[in-house]
Amino acid sequence: MEIVKEKIYGQWKEFTLINDKNMSVSVLNYGGIITRILVPDRNGKVENMVLSYKNYQDYKANPHYFGAIIGRVAGRIQDAAFEIDGKTYSLEANDGDHHLHGGQAGLHRVIWSVATFETKETIGLTLTHESKEAEGYPGNVKIIVTYTLTNDNELFLNYTATSDKTTPIALTNHTYFNLSGDLKHTIHDHFLTIKSSNFAELNEELIPTGNLKAVGGSSFDFRNGQLIREGLNEKSKHNRIASGYDHYFIFDDVKDEEQVVMAEPNNGRILTVTTNQPGMVMYTANGLEDGLELRENTSRRHLGVCFETQGSPASLHHKGFPTILLKPGDLYQHQTVFAFRVKEKAVNP
Template identity: 40%
Template sequence: MKLKALSLLLCSALLFQNCTSKKTETTQDSTTSTIKSIEKVDFGNLPSGEKAELYTLKNANGMVVKITNYGGIITNWLAPDKNGKYVDIALGSDSLKDYLDASPYFGALVGRYGNRIAKGKFTLDGKTYTLAQNNGVNALHGGKKGFDKVLWNATPIDGEEPQLKLTYTSADGEEGYPGKLDVEVIYTLQKDNSLKIDYQAKTDKATVVNLTNHAYFNLTGDFTKEVLDHEVILNADKFLPVDETLIPTGELKAVAGTPFDFTKSFKIGARINDPKDVQIKYGKGYDHCWVFTDTSNKLKNVASVYEPNSGRVLEVFTTEPAIQFYTGNFLDGKAKGKGVSYKFRTGFCLETEHYPDSPNQAKFPTTVLKPNETYQTTTIYKFSTK
């Protein structure tokens, strides 16, 4: 009898253990779920009543990237310094409300057209399309409600390299753009402390597409500090001069002999206030598009940033032909998050892309997407130390 009772007790214990283990692995409710290297929590409600979610991707090294399906925003990015200490290096917020109140595209997916289109108009196949003029007289980053302000459908994909797949269908005529556009973006946190972003889109009518991510970085991890001591290399021998409204003039100008030459390492602050350079004046610093020396659609190393105190290095690889290097010149303290008000030049962006205003400039590489074609690009942001 004692042996039988002991056997029953052991069976009960094993059954409880198995049930508990299974519950830990598979339990999902409205507030939280865990699938090994991916965690999901509620991130708040939009004014429409829709619920936003926040996904945390982790790799074996300890890197953490948090992404919300509202705008595809990277909210947090923990990267190691030279001593192995992980801190957040991405400007943003821990609150959905902060993004709704004021956000200069922190960490967001940008579309249908990243960057500017002159006077909010372009002509395609003989028809003129009118967009919102949401940046002075120009259209910027997809309009008043671009892809940064919509709720994407999210699918976490677990594995050694966790992924978050986001999909969104932009209706024909949304924000003035022609064609129903089906968009897919996959974030992959890789083993080598890099985040790969794969973009794909298809349309049922000729349209223009230029997708990017608008992450702001400060590699010190202290968002009260300016980024002027960060050292930058851009593998670009030309840049696009702009007019007073930051629309490209159409010229591809050599960077040699200008404050825009980052073919060798320079601190961001070394020439950013050059009073003699009209382009610096127009951008209030750097807010321009650099054209890569290698303009192929191969994945290539196009930029690197080094922060000496932390030892952090950020490298950028992309299939795109250009990059918008922006130094937070319009940050004015209105956007808040993570315990700070984000001020002038406390973050920088490296937005891989096609050229601004391409729909109006025939000499620029085309951004037209037609039915039966697939828009497909890849960008990787990789962290290391030295």
């Protein structure tokens, strides 16, 4: 196992974690951005599994949040405001009338302090940042995000945070996955299973209405697996609003099992997602425009899918959603594991 550090420019550094199974993960200290995940297919061919810019300077703006740590609150906060104990807090409205992914000064634009570590079976990075009381959020928050790569081709993302005032916090990672390898195809024919019986209904501005909808009988029912294209081609109200999926799925109460399994039938690659978060936003790159220069290809709609495991900011305005409030003295502590394996024979969706 090996850790390679490379200076990109200025204060930016890229750290590459390499295990003994030909898997590697590259991470920038800027935004904690995952720039590459290289894994082999059933024939041993090693290719990149994530969307990333060809020119690293494009990460300065990064309007699509490629690979970044997102916070303080991932997702949209309705009307860019929330209330705690009768006091209203106003945030930057950077998505129409709403607040998205922590605003322009979110964690995706922070230069994180990084320390490397290595054990007998793992290598990793510990990223730390102190988010000061600013941009409308109450409290000073200390955040630690740890990336750990194992020899079982597992990437552990551990998030911890503490605050000196009650504040909302919902951290996630915004990596876009594509198992075709080096972005050869869109995600339409990825076969996906999600252990979720309910999702959050959205209005025309992609804000949760407060209603939870049962997935049964709809293109949101991934409990027994289906191709992602079933929803991308669906003209139902819920898919039409987002031009695909951009919805919060609440996980069923399944212990010690992966909540998400995604397979690429042609090359045998399989990605599993296991987390102690209550749910996730699945985003299918609906707003990704054509023609951006990416590392292996040019961008187009539905070229990747994000599994944004997190609590829901809808809880700030509606009952029935997992809370995201962190109180002084409490510890925010969550984990998500992205694990890669291969199926030796063809996957039959």
